Amino acid sequence: MEDMMGYGQERRREQGQSREGRPTIGRRALLGSAVAVAAAGVPGTALATTPVVPHEPRAPRTSALWREFAESPYTHPQIPYVGKAGQRAGADRFPRHRVVADVRAYGAKGDGSVDDAPAINRALAAAGERGGGTVTIPPGTYRIDDVIRIGHSDVVLRGAGSGRTTLHATKNLTELIGPYGSRYGGDKSSWSWAGGLIWLCPQERWDSLITAVKERAWPFEGWTGNKRDEWRTLTGVGRARRGDRSVTVQDASAASKLRRGQLVLLRLVDDADHTLLEHMAGGGPGTEAYDWAAMTKLTSYVPYEWPVRVLSVRGRKVTLERPLPLDVRPEWDPRLTTLVTPLTGSGVEGLTLEAVETPQSPHLLDKGYNGVAFQCAYDCWADDVVVRHVDNGFGLIAASACTLSRTRVAGRGAHHPYYCREGSHDNLVEGFVIERRTVPAPAGTQLHGINVEGLSSYNVWSRGLMEMGTFDTHRGMPFANVRTEITVTNDGRHGGDAIAGPLYGARFTHWNVTVTNGRAGLIKIDEIAPYSATAGISEVREFDQIDVPDFTGELHARLEAYGRPEDIRPRNLYEAQREVG
Numbered sequence: 209m210e211d212m213m214g215y216g217q218e219r220r221r222e223q224g225q226s227r228e229g230r231p232t233i234g235r236r237a238l239l240g241s242a243v244a245v246a247a248a249g250v251p252g253t254a255l256a257t258t259p260v261v262p263h264e265p266r267a268p269r270t271s272a273l274w275r276e277f278a279e280s281p282y283t284h285p286q287i288p289y290v291g292k293a294g295q296r297a298g299a300d301r302f303p304r305h306r307v308v309a310d311v312r313a314y315g316a317k318g319d320g321s322v323d324d325a326p327a328i329n330r331a332l333a334a335a336g337e338r339g340g341g342t343v344t345i346p347p348g349t350y351r352i353d354d355v356i357r358i359g360h361s362d363v364v365l366r367g368a369g370s371g372r373t374t375l376h377a378t379k380n381l382t383e384l385i386g387p388y389g390s391r392y393g394g395d396k397s398s399w400s401w402a403g404g405l406i407w408l409c410p411q412e413r414w415d416s417l418i419t420a421v422k423e424r425a426w427p428f429e430g431w432t433g434n435k436r437d438e439w440r441t442l443t444g445v446g447r448a449r450r451g452d453r454s455v456t457v458q459d460a461s462a463a464s465k466l467r468r469g470q471l472v473l474l475r476l477v478d479d480a481d482h483t484l485l486e487h488m489a490g491g492g493p494g495t496e497a498y499d500w501a502a503m504t505k506l507t508s509y510v511p512y513e514w515p516v517r518v519l520s521v522r523g524r525k526v527t528l529e530r531p532l533p534l535d536v537r538p539e540w541d542p543r544l545t546t547l548v549t550p551l552t553g554s555g556v557e558g559l560t561l562e563a564v565e566t567p568q569s570p571h572l573l574d575k576g577y578n579g580v581a582f583q584c585a586y587d588c589w590a591d592d593v594v595v596r597h598v599d600n601g602f603g604l605i606a607a608s609a610c611t612l613s614r615t616r617v618a619g620r621g622a623h624h625p626y627y628c629r630e631g632s633h634d635n636l637v638e639g640f641v642i643e644r645r646t647v648p649a650p651a652g653t654q655l656h657g658i659n660v661e662g663l664s665s666y667n668v669w670s671r672g673l674m675e676m677g678t679f680d681t682h683r684g685m686p687f688a689n690v691r692t693e694i695t696v697t698n699d700g701r702h703g704g705d706a707i708a709g710p711l712y713g714a715r716f717t718h719w720n721v722t723v724t725n726g727r728a729g730l731i732k733i734d735e736i737a738p739y740s741a742t743a744g745i746s747e748v749r750e751f752d753q754i755d756v757p758d759f760t761g762e763l764h765a766r767l768e769a770y771g772r773p774e775d776i777r778p779r780n781l782y783e784a785q786r787e788v789g
Contacts, residue, residue, distance in 0.1 A: 268775040273743055273768050274784065281788040282451025282531050285490070286741040286766050288688035288715040289451065291785035292530045293668045294611040294636030295587045298786060302589050302611075303553060305364050308341030309334060311350075318348025320376060325354035328365075336360020336411075345559060347372040352405070353379055359411030361552045367559030370594045370616075377405045377563045380599075381576025385418055388576075391426040392505060392705070400574040401627060402429060404581030404603055406561055410551045413584045430606035430630045431473060431513050431547040431584060439545045442472060448536040454527045455536065457544065466521045466544075471586060473547040474514040474532075476540040484510065484540050488663070488687045490714030490739035494759035498710070506684055506709030509663045513631050515547055515586055515608050530634060533665050533688065548584055555589040556580060562596040568621050571654040574599040579617070582607035590615055601625040601642075604632040604667075612637045621645030621655065625677055628660040628667050629684070635667045636782070644675040644697075656680040657700040660689050661708070669694065670782045676700065679718065679730045687713025692781040693720045698727040698748075702755060710758035712737035719781040721745040722773050729753045734767040744769040744776025 277284045281291075292298050309331040312318065316327035328343075328350065335341045340362025347368045352375050358365060367373030381388070381399045388398040407414065413433075420427040420434050427434035443462035445455045457463045466472070478484040482500035485507075489495040500507065517529040526544070536542045563577040579595030581603040582588055589611040595601050597619035602612055604627070615637070617625040625642045628635060642657065649655065657677025658669050661684040668689070674696040683704030702711060716737045721744070723731055728748035733740050736757050747770065757763065769776045778784035 268777050270777045271743060271768055273741055273766060274778060278788065281785070283449070284715075285764065286715060286739050287717050287781070288666055288690065289531060289785060289788065290634075290666050290668045290688075290690050290782055291788050293609075293634050293666060293782065294638075295589050295609055297529055297609070298636065302555060302557075302591060303362075305340055305342045305362060305553075307344055308338060309343045311343060311345050316345070316350060318346060318350050320349045320351050322351065323353040324350040325352040325356060328352070328356055329354070332356070332358055332363055332365060333360070335363045340553070342366050344368075345373045349374045349376055351376050351378060355381070355384055355404075356406045357411075357414065358406075358408040358551070358554050358556070359414055361410075361554055364555045364557060365406075365559075366557045369558045370560045370592050373559040375406070375559060375561045377561060377577065380563075381405070381578060383575075385576075386422050388421050389424065389426050391428070396572040397574050397576075398426065399576030399578065399599070400572050400623060401600065401629060402581070402603070402605060403576060404578045405563065406556055406580045407583070408551055408554055408556065408581065408585050408588055409583040410549050413548050417583075428630075429583065431515060431550075433548055438548055439473065439475070442466065442544045442546065445474070445536055445542040445544060447538060448532055450533065450535050451531045453531055454525050455532070455544075457524050457526055460524050463521055463524050463526060466518050466526060468518055468520055470518045471515055471547065471550060471552075472518060472544045474516060474536075475543045475545050476512045476534065476536070478507070478510045479539050484512065484534075485685070485709075487535060488512075488685060488713040489710060489759065490764065492738075492761070492764070494738065494761040494763070497760055498758070500709070503707050503709035505705055505707040509631070509684060512663055513547070514633055514665075515550065530666075533633065551585040552587045554585070555591065556593055557591045558593070560594040560596060561598075562619070563598050565597045565620055567650050568623065568653045569599065570650075570652040571623070574623055578603065581605060582610050585610055589613065594618060599623050600627060602627075602637075604628040604635050604664075606630040606632060607635060608633045610635045612640065614639045616641040616643065618643040619645070620647045621649055621653070623654060624656050624659055626658045626669075627656070628664050628686075629662040629682070630664075631662060632664045633666050636670065637668065637672070638670040638782075640669065640672045642672075642674045642677050654703065655700045656682075656703055657696075658691065659703070660686040661704060662686065665689065665713075668692070668782045670780060672696075678702070681711045681730075683708035683711055685710045685713045686716075688715040690717045690719065690781055691721065692717075693779055695722040695724065696731070697724045698729065698731055699725065702730055711755060712740065712758070714739035716740040717743070717781065718745060719743045720773050720776045720779050723748050727751060729755050732767075734765040735763070737765060738763045740765045742767050742770070744773040745771075746773055747771035
């Protein structure tokens, strides 16, 4: 593992960070210096600096955008507040559940000679039935001829380290479950963006999904069931503003039944004039002129569903774990509702999942040699996990408040190394690596990178090394997402059907990005994304571009410290935001 994760460890040593990837010192000092500079009233340009003495290096000052953000962190027009992204609102450490099982006690051999998947799954199921705990996998190579399933909350699958414990997957999801078509028609394979050979999903939800796939009743995959009808209203919600921490509910008797720690779903329905979608895009003449009704795939993603924990209930005032992601207006029929029972407090740690090496499939026809999938999961995580020779690496599918830490995608090349879709919110991917592929890409295949789509919001990608790929969206108007402190060889492309709508909604931020090959596409977004911020990226130029603006008129986007990623302060937008509220 030391060799595999050397990049992340080196970066943490350089920045004084702990094993969990958090700074051991300096978060408050970082914010304090930023606010101090703002208080000093440094005027002017996108990057204010002290006078430079000839032949001496320039001393960077805090960015103008950051000073603005520090004044109004929850309502800034271009930069979203993502300081609570990740499991347990961005907690520094993962829970340490007591060890309750060793897979060898359930018959696993770990020498590659037999199928160890049944033994591993028996151990995981037994841990779940006991109320949770950690299942350990000692060093070795464990052949798996089936999906590894974590279907109970508070269950952790822990190897001895990604350099010591390997799961060798011999079959794909098409073989194991069956073909999975698209609910939107055509001959696409949904295994191109769904499911994993390690699949974290509540057992009841997993059973219903697999039944639907086998019956060829291609399902919705999100928080409210295969037909999006498995919810009931808890209470209506009064008017509120983006960034508010509390809402006033309409039903006092319903409020009395809400409890601290309860997971609820904020549900917002678009109106006939599509003002909710316009709001997600930042509003204004450009969004009003957009033909929302023609975007039939996008409109199928609404209602917007945002899961969140209740922190407290006082009368009709309900305080939430995170600030509101959007305004709450009466015309959008705002409600707190139930959701399918999610998976919470579960994780996978310290192992490599290596699929049998096969050629990458043609675009959108993946067979499902997929890595780790989180579905209908909240407060879950992966740490020190490598996937190799996969079609798709790490998937967040209707997953929220999850953390992927020290993960890596390696091997023959993946379609989606990381993807975030189906209404996934508030997730954190930190210390990640996408390795250069080990074999040339076959004709007809596609490479994306770190993808986000389907009205997913407030997700963060931080401290990454991308030896290939791009900052993808597959349309579906994701909004308020952050990519920060990343080095990328920008050679991928975006995906998405035209009827899925815009590439970007409002408040997309790319902050401190080093582009090694000078390609602008999908990295420099000040002329593409509405109400966005591109701060501290390398000088780039347009070539081999396919991304174009979706909205007419003024985009109200910001560009700062262009060509000078080394000068941007703070260097990591997410880490700096963690000290704001």
